[in-house]
Amino acid sequence: MTIEDTATVSIRGIDLRGEHLSLAELRRAVPRARNERAADAEQQVAAIIAQVRSGGFGALSALAEKFDGVRQDHPRVPASALAEALEMLDPAVRSALEESISRARAFADAQRPTAAEVELGAGAKVTQKWVPVGRVGLYVPGGLAVYPSSVIMNVVPALAAGVESIALASPPQKASGGLPHPTILAAAELLGIEEVYAIGGAQAIAAFAYGVDAAPDAPGIDPVDVVTGPGNIFVATAKRLVKGVVGIDSEAGPTEILILADATARPALVAADLISQAEHDPNAASVLVTDSEELAAAVRTELSAQAAATKHSGRVRQALSGEQSAIVLVDDVEQGLQVCDAYAAEHLEVMTADAGAVASRVRSAGAIFVGDYSPVSLGDYCAGSNHVLPTSGTAAFSSGLNVATFLRAIQVIDYDKAALNEVSGHIVSLSRAEDLPAHGDAVSIRFLGG
DSSP states (O other): OEEOOOSSSOOEEEEOTTOOOOHHHHHHHSOOOOOTTHHHHHHHHHHHHHHHHHHHHHHHHHHIIIIIOOOOSOOBOOHHHHHHHHHTSOHHHHHHHHHHHHHHHHHHHHHOOOOEEEEEETTEEEEEEEEEOSEEEEEOOOTTSOOHHHHHHHHHHHHHHTOSEEEEEEOOBGGGTTBOOHHHHHHHHHTTOOEEEEOOHHHHHHHHHHOBOOBTTBOOBOOOSEEEOOOOHHHHHHHHHHBTTBEESOOOOSOEEEEEEOTTSOHHHHHHHHHHHHTTOTTOEEEEEESOHHHHHHHHHHHHHHHHHSTTHHHHHHHHHSTTOEEEEOSSHHHHHHHHHHHOEEEEEEESTTHHHHHTTOOSEEEEEESTTOOHHHHHHTSSSOOOOOOTTGGGTOOOSOGGGGEEEEEEEEEOHHHHHHHHHHHHHHHHHTTOHHHHHHHHGGGTTO
């Protein structure tokens, strides 16, 4: 299945033409990175979580010095720093953030589910109501890039859900005086988030999940109900380890894009979009699935030219040449759709003839971008959609961050005496069938003596 690659950008090829593969075989055939660091990361993260739980603010301070090279007395970002960051923000960036917030709010507000109430008979009513969680901890990564857009993507749906207590954490930056990047602080200030912490990595997730006791003359950090936000392997591992103590959105891995394209696609656009995701991280995945050898060849040429010209050329080339990236040749768009559903991409672009109809047939993706003028970059910043999305194939069973992430469905059962009596015989019969007679007795006792 492997095609020898002689192009300057050494993205590998996978040829599935003529293959009739099962879903399991397709999942093995699509490009994925081997996560060889996972076991080591789990041991390290478990130790960090234990350190934070036992050591509190002292542990957080030690970890900030170890991993971020900064010293801090307390990780809480002062209100004055938030206000100053917004005041100093480039007006063009502020305008862009405000537009992104406006569009994200409009979409998030439309997602709020309504209560369901069913009358099953006289005096027999069952309701499902939606209640926001009380407190959430939102993580915004640092690392190779600055992500004020992730502040928006985390905060806006939580606000739309009605969450009353929101805390945000982002790694301290040595260049920013031990505070998170000022653009991240400015975005938090724009959204009215007052509780912001300069805490990075697994230690931030631990602090949110378990809380941190107050120190002398310093307020503690209350535990949260839900932790959301993307991050590196240590953040993702920490979220997995605290799942069950708190809710999480997902265990996000490196970003990924899959483009389904046919001969009608424009090679320059395909290459630009593959590079846009490769720019994130050397481990980012960029995958093209096409039934056109001519398009595949043209995209290889474009990748070489555009990668050489882009700012982060080294990072891009490393990502494109990794085992997680590939150009996959298929017989036709139909087989391409099968590959898309087996891969379950975080970001799926459809650049085919009648792209809307093709996109409507996709069953597994975090977000779908239709046609030439809906690139992933649009979703990253200003589409109104959310860019915190499932990765590593988890889009087959999970969803991107949305208002429902911060809501709980609570069922309310309200029967009167007559309504209960109407089904009491059925309850008794079923309780005996399950050898749980006390269940039936709990109903029957209500009618003893009339």
